[in-house]
Amino acid sequence: MVRMSEPSPAPAPAVPHRSGFACFVGRPNAGKSTLTNALVGTKVAITSNRPQTTRHTVRGIVHRPEAQLVLVDTPGLHKPRTLLGERLNDVVRTTWAEVDAIGFCLPADQKLGPGDRYIAKELAESRKTPKVAVVTKTDLVDSKTLAGQLLAVDRLAAELGFEWAEIVPVSAVDGSQVQLLADLLVPLLPEGPPLYPDGDLTDEPEQVMVAELIREAALEGVRDELPHSIAVVVEEMTPREGRPADRPLLDVFANIFLERPSQKGIVIGPKGQRLKDVGSRSRTQIEALLGTPVYLDLHVKIAKDWQRDPKQLRRLGF
Ligand SMILES: Nc1nc2c(ncn2[C@@H]2O[C@H](COP(=O)(O)OP(=O)(O)OP(=O)(O)O)[C@@H](O)[C@H]2O)c(=O)[nH]1
Structure with missing residues (x-):
């Protein structure tokens, strides 16, 4: 199509408001809590430099004029050894079935391992929910390593017979692409009014x-x-x-x-x-x-x- 002189702009159709839930999964230390905090802009989830500090489902809420994204932070999924481990995994699976999008966090500075594969296999079972691969901690690697990781992540889904809705590299520490990630998650949410009052960051008691x-x-x-x-x-x-x-x-x-x-x-x-x-x-x-x-x-x-x-x-x- 050849675009001639611009017609006088028709009033932009009102963008429908979207609202819904997303959760981040990934092996311990993948950067889920830090990413949640970067998206929400306040410390709501608990971060640490050691695995398995997030036990409770903590929600952070991203408010936008046209959307509200409620982030649910789940415990890490891992091979259960105790009753607590089993309960935690149940919590994770239930969460996956209920959310509108799942962000799978994979650190850019670590080769994909058995832990990632275990989670990816479980994710493949969760057929209905769109899955976004989030390659985290990009500030720690050079562009060549990052490119390799993006390819490996793409291949991982192909091997398991599903497709990522998006693959997004981010750094929660320097903030790069964090907003882009929110932009890409919003269209995955259903149309609907805000679920929480403006200004709420979390409903965790x-x-x-x-x-x-x-x-x-x-x-x-x-x-x-x-x-x-x-x-x-x-x-x-x-x-x-x-x-x-x-x-x-x-x-x-x-x-x-x-x-x-x-x-x-x-x-x-x-x-x-x-x-x-x-x-x-x-x-x-x-x-x-x-x-x-x-x-x-x-x-x-x-x-x-x-x-x-x-x-x-x-x-x-x-
Ligand atoms: N350099 C860098 N470090 C990061 C980034 N995101 C997280 N980290 C660090 O990685 C470690 C783990 O981050 P968390 O956000 O606690 O990871 P998690 O996936 O929530 O961990 P669990 O709660 O154990 O499942 C912390 O030391 C963070 O400071 C990032 O974008 N860049």
């Missing part, structure tokens, strides 16, 4: 986010000794009575649960110093999250073999 901040602080530096043995439950969060309106204080009562008495010393530290540090570090984070001064009351308790006991798992929120 505050207590769960507070518990995750404490767990993250409690794991700092002792992950090798206590890889998955720490659970945190926030028992109560109440505004302190009788405080002047301009000087509120929130009382937070939380328990750190360990599996064995022998782990207590590691978490509490000599003369209780480590627990004190955990308390002050997580308190700062909680204050930043909730925007109010906090009094944090932390106790360490033993819930014997909680990972294997369905009753304990329920009590601890799994």
Whole structure:
């Protein structure tokens, strides 16, 4: 078609508003939480430089004039060894069936491995949901390595008999292509009104986010000794009575649960110093999250073999 002089522009058809859910999957440490934070623009998911810190489904919400994208952050999918592992995998699969798009995160700086293949195979089963391959951490590699990774990712889907809706390289750290990823996810959402009020970043109950901040602080530096043995439950969060309106204080009562008495010393530290540090570090984070001064009351308790006991798992929120 030869385009002649532009006709006077017809009023642009109103773009239909879209809204829906997407989740990021990928092996531990693939960069899912960091990407969620980069898209949402605030720290909502818990990140760390060690695997498996995301246990609860944390949602971040990307607000756009024409769309609302609700991000669901799932735990990593891996071969289950305990009851907790099985439960976590169930959570992941259920999430995949419910969302409108799945972003599969694959770090650019690591060759595809058996962990990626395991997840990709599971993804192939989830036929209906569009799958976007997100090659993360592109700031860590040169363009040649990146090109090789993009090809390998393309091939992975072909081998398993499905097609990526998109393949997008991103860096959550320098922000490159993060907006493009949002642009590509939006058309995969169904038409519909916003699902959450403007300005909401997450609907994760505050207590769960507070518990995750404490767990993250409690794991700092002792992950090798206590890889998955720490659970945190926030028992109560109440505004302190009788405080002047301009000087509120929130009382937070939380328990750190360990599996064995022998782990207590590691978490509490000599003369209780480590627990004190955990308390002050997580308190700062909680204050930043909730925007109010906090009094944090932390106790360490033993819930014997909680990972294997369905009753304990329920009590601890799994
Ligand atoms: N250089 C670089 N590092 C990144 C990027 N994204 C994430 N990381 C780092 O990779 C590590 C893991 O990132 P997370 O976002 O916690 O990974 P995850 O996939 O959520 O991990 P799990 O919660 O264990 O499943 C952290 O140390 C991040 O700082 C990136 O774009 N560039």
